Amino acid sequence: MIHQYKNNGFNIVLDVNSGAIHVVDDTTYDVIALYEKHDKEGIVCKLKDRYPERLIEECYEEVKELADSQQLFTEDEYENYIMDFKKRPTVVKALCLHIAHDCNLACRYCFAEEGEYHGRRDLMSFEVGKAALDFLIANSGSRRNLEVDFFGGEPLMNFQVVKDLVAYGREQEKIHDKNFRFTLTTNGVLLNDDVMEFANREMANVVLSIDGRKSVHDYMRPFRNGKGSYDLIVPKFQKFAESRNQDRYYVRGTFTHHNLDFADDVLHLADLGFQQISVEPVVAPADMDYAIREEDLETLFHEYDKLAAEMVQRKKEGKDFNFFHFMIDLEGGPCVAKRLSGCGSGTEYLAVTPWGDLYPCHQFVGNEEFKMGTVFEGVRNTELRDEFKCCNVYAKEKCRNCFAKFYCSGGCAANSYNFHGSINDAYDIGCELQKKRIECAIMIKAAMAE
Incomplete structure (x- = not known):
């Protein structure tokens, strides 16, 4: 999966599964947009009215080299990994x-x-x-x-x-x-x-x-x-x-x-x-x-x-x-588990009320449906804990094909619940704003690299 966009004069291409980011010229940008569904001749045919044929062919070979080296159009290797989370x-x-x-x-x-x-x-x-x-x-x-x-x-x-x-x-x-x-x-x-x-x-x-x-x-x-x-x-x-x-x-x-x-x-x-x-x-x-x-x-x-x-x-x-x-880390970034499942609410991270009740996070406090136990007795609602363990980008249909999934980790479970009644959905307005922020963050990195 790739995501392409233009921002502040930059043509940016993100390879979602590898995390590789490419800042490219106009010709390469347009070649990448056609690469998966057309061969070299088909791409030349579609772009020859805009660019010289030799330039298109050179760009095609460069894109092919990136794809062969797993920097473009890479496969998703994480979905099987997530099945072990529970x-x-x-x-x-x-x-x-x-x-x-x-x-x-x-x-x-x-x-x-x-x-x-x-x-x-x-x-x-x-x-x-x-x-x-x-x-x-x-x-x-x-x-x-x-x-x-x-x-x-x-x-x-x-x-x-x-x-x-x-x-x-x-x-x-x-x-x-x-x-x-x-x-x-x-x-x-x-x-x-x-x-x-x-x-x-x-x-x-x-x-x-x-x-x-x-x-x-x-x-x-x-x-x-x-x-x-x-x-x-x-x-x-x-x-x-x-x-x-x-x-x-x-x-x-x-x-x-x-x-x-x-x-x-x-x-x-x-x-x-x-x-x-x-x-x-x-x-x-x-x-x-x-x-x-x-x-x-x-x-x-x-x-x-x-x-x-x-x-x-x-x-x-x-x-x-x-x-x-x-603020975005394009080199190391969080571990795989964190990229797939987010903040760890309900499992690694819990909120405690003044009288000692445990909730998945501060935004669930007061909703008795999400009370997990107490600091004196520990977590008693293990079924709810397991539900949060399995809350990840592959459990959310809106996230599966979203370019931002490894940056936002599926978004906030509380927002999802409050707007859709399920922790395995996504707050749509928040998603759109998050995607825009990621695009801007990558652009800033590109600008600073000049």
Whole structure:
């Protein structure tokens, strides 16, 4: 399978199964488009009105050489591999600790209902958090590196327990020969010098929530009294990013139907001095006024193209920044299992509520159908776990013939379920945006290689 497209003056050809990427001239591009269904004479006949016959023949031979060397039109070798996934032992390597089912903001698009997650407000106790870390260690097998994300709601509303759990984790590292990678997601309202000092010492990564321009951010992320939060958090975030040497953090925003010109929000964040940026499309029911709609897609495609071109220009000027969705590894990349099955939700990665219930990920929390067990008793719903084990690009008809499948790994299971009632489907708008982001990411790599 190959995927061909043009972007920012580049003719790009992706061989999906090998991952090989070719930047080619117009003649070669058109020869490749005809190669599988026509022989050399047929291709010459179809293209001779556009290009000299000798040039077409030379390009044909070059394409044939690439195909013979397994760099074009390669066969899919992965489908049989995926059949063994259900048999693999389950090793838990990451937990999302809902340290606080409460929040001090009232974000309009919040899937967590201001931190309540379709339930009640609560803060995780040290005892529950301790049991969660013990569960992770006990179910991690021989894996040494483990990840724990402090999430909410707003985790800094329960900061003392965060500190106590990190201290407990550091003690357990020595006992069990494990290495904890702690991360934190915060809206910044309670961020202060003490939190920054602690995070810089203990947190491998910190996600700072901000949507972009002041008008955009304050509209979607106000306090409960309606007042905006932009002016309070921006100076804190700038100070924090500098204290981490512009590394090991992301400013993370959400764009909606109300700011389809989101590239301006990304560039606004870059102009504020942030070098690690992620701004993602909202995922919401179609009846919400801020939801992304199918008719918005062409506008959003243009925004991604505009952003990618601007990033190329800024990099050449020495003013570059990282945009999370354009970061792509074309050489090593994730392992085969990760490329085929994604984030590992429901198997390797689980979410923990303040009272210790286990769910496949934070987006399933509150849906009792997806409760998997508790940190005290372990995973009891093994049938659901096996269903998540088998959630992969070959279990999804929409993914099988999609060029992006080995980059997005089939997309988000929660989004699939929320829009289609099955974890083995795909959220269509999200798919289209993901494919565009991958195209832009590859173009940026091509531009930087010049």
